[in-house]
Amino acid sequence: MSFELWIAMIVAALGTYLIRLLPLIWMQQRLKRRDGDAAVDVLPKWLVVLGPMMIAAVLGVSLVPRTPDLAGWLATVVGLGVTLVVWRKTRSLGWPVVGGVLTFGVVVIVARVVI
Template sequence: MDNSVWLLMLACAVGTFLLRAVPLIWMRRHLVRRSISNTNEAMPVWLTVLAPTMIAAMFGVSLAPAHPGISSWLATLLGGLCTILVWRRTRSLGWPVCIGVLVYGVVVVLLKMIG
């Protein structure tokens, strides 16, 4: 990389960091100004709605397989189903993800063997 690309990379890194850090600093000052003991009340409502919808959108984006096809969609469906079933039973974070990935992998392998 020449010097201009190094500078560009540093500018992108600093800019991305500021996008993450500055809003936090702003909100902390906002919360202090309000001086409310239950800080959730000082949060703008739209922001508390936006957070779960952003996570839901991340989930939607991550659902799309890299190579869409019947086998990958079926594996996604069964993997997701098993993930949620294990979550309902364990209410944990690690096991549902492990079992979901395992089922997804088994379905992918089985469908490759069949077809």
């Protein structure tokens, strides 16, 4: 990389870091000013709603399979179903993911053979 390109990369990196850091400092100061209130009450209502919506959006973005053919979509649907069932039974974080990934893999392989 040229010198200019290194500078551009460092500016992009620093900017990304500040995008993550500065809102934290703003919120911490807001929390400090309203020390008597419960921490969650200090959060603006729109932020309380937006947090889960961002997670839902990240889920939506990640749903598209790497190979978006019939096998990929079928494996996604079945994999999500199994993830949900394992979560209802275990209420844990890891096992549903393991179950979902294994199911996704098996369905992709089987579907590619059958279809």
